[in-house]
Structures are given as C-alpha cells and as structure tokens.
Amino acid sequence: MITVHHLNNSRSQRVLWMLEELGVPYEIQRYERDPKTMLAPASLKKVHPxxxxxxxxxxDLVVTESGAIIEYLAHTYGKDTMLPETGGQAWLDYTYWLHYAEGSLMPPLV
Ligand SMILES: N[C@@H](CCC(=O)N[C@@H](CS)C(=O)NCC(=O)O)C(=O)O
Structure with a gap:
C-alpha cells in the first residue's frame, strides 16, 4: 500500500492528484506546518532525513522529490494508461508537462 506523507499546503497535492488519476489505492498520513515558521514537523524526518x-x-521503498515521485508512479502504475512510448510527440508532451509543473507552474504559486 502506498502511503502519502502529506503536508498541508504543499506539493504533496500534486501527488494526490496523480494517484487519483491512476486510480491506485493509497492512504494519507497527515502532517501540519508550524503556523509561525511554516516548516514541517520534525516527525517527517522519521520518514526521510x-x-x-x-x-x-x-x-519498503521511500520516494521523495515531487518530480521523482510522479515519475515513479507513472512508471510503476501507469505504464499502460499514462506513459507514452519514448520518442514522438506524445512522449514530448508528457515530458513537457512533467517538468512544467515544477519548473514553471510552481514558482508563481509559492
Ligand atoms: N523540490 C522539492 C521541494 C520540497 C519542499 O521544499 N517541500 C516543501 C513543501 S512544498 C516543504 O516540505 N516545506 C516545509 C519545510 O521546509 O519544512 C519537491 O519538489 O519535492
């Protein structure tokens, strides 16, 4: 079972979206930001340093970094439904949107 270690108001939202698109079962472990510092609680360091x-x-796998998580999920659970064959326009479109999310969309949102 996949567990999403979800921090409020974070890129974790994209991971939940991806899992919903894939239709893969998962559970959510919630973490709340410190309201003053907006930092994640120390308990999140128990999952990844x-x-x-x-x-x-x-x-047993631990996957971090939003882009790497999305790629892991696409390759592991979306081979037949989400992942285009390498090369060609469909694959370029997939790669474009994969990187657009973090490289262009996130900066104005944070
Ligand atoms: N490049 C990383 C960014 C990770 C990151 O900075 N996450 C933020 C939320 S979007 C966070 O955990 N902030 C709380 C903290 O730094 O304590 C990714 O895409 O996963």
Missing part, C-alpha cells in the same frame, strides 16, 4: 514533503512510501 530531509523532512520535506512530498514523500511517499510504497512497501
């Missing part, structure tokens, strides 16, 4: 969100666990 960086203590940042998003991070997911899938069995």
């Amino acid at each position: 960086l203590g940042k969100s998003p991070v997911i666990t899938d069995g």
Whole structure:
C-alpha cells in the first residue's frame, strides 16, 4: 500500500492528484506546518532525513522529490494508461508537462 506523507499546503497535492488519476489505492498520513515558521514537523524526518514533503512510501521503498515521485508512479502504475512510448510527440508532451509543473507552474504559486 502506498502511503502519502502529506503536508498541508504543499506539493504533496500534486501527488494526490496523480494517484487519483491512476486510480491506485493509497492512504494519507497527515502532517501540519508550524503556523509561525511554516516548516514541517520534525516527525517527517522519521520518514526521510530531509523532512520535506512530498514523500511517499510504497512497501519498503521511500520516494521523495515531487518530480521523482510522479515519475515513479507513472512508471510503476501507469505504464499502460499514462506513459507514452519514448520518442514522438506524445512522449514530448508528457515530458513537457512533467517538468512544467515544477519548473514553471510552481514558482508563481509559492
Ligand atoms: N523540490 C522539492 C521541494 C520540497 C519542499 O521544499 N517541500 C516543501 C513543501 S512544498 C516543504 O516540505 N516545506 C516545509 C519545510 O521546509 O519544512 C519537491 O519538489 O519535492
């Protein structure tokens, strides 16, 4: 079972969106930012030493960094439904939107 270690108001939202698109079962472990510092609680460091969100666990695997998580999920659970063949326009479009989300969309949102 996938567990999403979800921090409020964070990139973790994209991971939840991805999992909904894939239709893969998952559970959510919630973490709340400190209202003054807006930092994640120290308990998140027990999952991964960086203590940042998003991070997911899938069995024994720990995956962090939102783009890497999205790629992991696409390759593991979306091979037949989401992942285009390498090369060609569909694959370029997939790659574009994969990087657009973090490289262009996130900066004006944070
Ligand atoms: N580049 C990382 C960014 C990770 C990151 O900075 N996450 C923020 C939320 S979007 C966070 O955990 N902030 C709380 C903190 O730094 O304590 C990713 O895309 O996953």
